Amino acid sequence: MREFEVVLADDERERASRFVFPRDRHRFIRGRGILRAILGQYTQRPAAVQFVYEPQGKPRLRLGESDPPIRFNLAHSQGLAVYAFSRGREIGTDVEAIRSDVPDEGVAEQFFSSRELAEFRSLPPELRVEGFYLCWTRKEAYLKALGAGLTAPTVTFHVSLTPGRPETLQSADCSRWTLRSFRPCDGYAGAVVAEGRDWGLRLWDWNSASQ
Numbered sequence: 001m002r003e004f005e006v007v008l009a010d011d012e013r014e015r016a017s018r019f020v021f022p023r024d025r026h027r028f029i030r031g032r033g034i035l036r037a038i039l040g041q042y043t044q045r046p047a048a049v050q051f052v053y054e055p056q057g058k059p060r061l062r063l064g065e066s067d068p069p070i071r072f073n074l075a076h077s078q079g080l081a082v083y084a085f086s087r088g089r090e091i092g093t094d095v096e097a098i099r100s101d102v103p104d105e106g107v108a109e110q111f112f113s114s115r116e117l118a119e120f121r122s123l124p125p126e127l128r129v130e131g132f133y134l135c136w137t138r139k140e141a142y143l144k145a146l147g148a149g150l151t152a153p154t155v156t157f158h159v160s161l162t163p164g165r166p167e168t169l170q171s172a173d174c175s176r177w178t179l180r181s182f183r184p185c186d187g188y189a190g191a192v193v194a195e196g197r198d199w200g201l202r203l204w205d206w207n208s209a210s211q
Contacts, residue, residue, distance in 0.1 A: 001026060004033025009050070031081045034206060035074060038083060043067050058147045073144055075190075082190055083206075089195040092145030094137040096189050103132035111139070113155040115170075120161060127163050130189070135161035137191040138179055142169060145177065145193040169193070 005013070012032050019025035036049045039061060043049065050062040061070050069088040074081060077097045084093035108120050116135055123131045138159035157171035159179065169179040180201050182190045192201060 001029060005029050007033055007036050007049075027076065027079065027081075031074065031076055034081065035072070035083060038085070038206075039070065039072065042070050042085065054147045056147050058144065075140075075144075077188065080184060080188060082184055084192050084194075086194050086199070089199065090145050090147075091192065091194040092141045092143065093192045094140035094144065094190065095184055096133050096137050098129060098133050098187055098189055100129050103129050108132065108135075111136070111154045113158045115158045116161060123162065130163045131161045133189040134163065134167075134181060134191075135159055137189050138167060138169070138181065138193075141191040141193040142171070142177065142179065145195075167191070 005016075008016070008029065012028075016025050016028050016032075019028060039049045043061075043064075045064075045067075048064075051059045052062050053059055058073070061067075061072065063069065071086045071089055071091050073084045073091050073093045075094045076082070077095050080095060080097070082093055082095040084091050105121070108117055112120060112135060120128065120131055120135065138161070139154055139157075142157065142159070143154070157169070157174075159170075160166070160168040167179050167181045169177060171177075176195055177193050178195075178197050178199065179191065179193050182192065182201065182203060184190045184203070
């Protein structure tokens with residue numbers, strides 16, 4: 001843990017100190033430390049990684065004139081962190097641990113659009129849990145790509161959620177974005193949204209990449 005904490009900026013250490021539970025504090029420190037390590041590999045300047053923050057809190061890399069135009073986003077759930085990186089494209093990602101005790105129609109009614117809610121209700125019972133998390137992660141990834149969050153209106157755009165069917169995004173600016181889902185490991189759902197159509201999704205595990 002110490003090797004991650006020493007690379008954090010003062011504002012990150014101060015934020016870490018505000019967590020009540022040590023588990024949450026350690027997850028934040030480890031998550032930011034790994035992010036800085038990966039960004040340092042991209043920029044070849046690990047000691048000079050600095051962040052700026054958009055109005056809604058989305059972090060962005062402060063780039064020097066010779067740095068590649070790296071964009072990134074991160075998400076975490078139940079001890080698993082996901083990092084998404086792109087070159088010159090806005091990007092957003094989300095990951096959620098799939099829990100059968102969470103999804104219910106009341107939550108769906110609050111956050112899903114009318115089209116999504118109808119699709120959710122049409123699913124057979126055995127697919128509803130997965131469908132819920134496909135919808136949630138896809139919506140969150142899109143909002144994070146925009147630099148917003150679930151405080152922004154979530155019923156003004158639509159994503160598909162039926163397991164086994166292609167992922168789709170319908171919004172006023174959907175021609176700008178591509179949505180893709182992925183499974184980081186068993187028991188989790190993930191999604192990424194990035195600008196453009198001409199990109200591919202490649203996945204790495206931090207542990208194996210860092211050895």
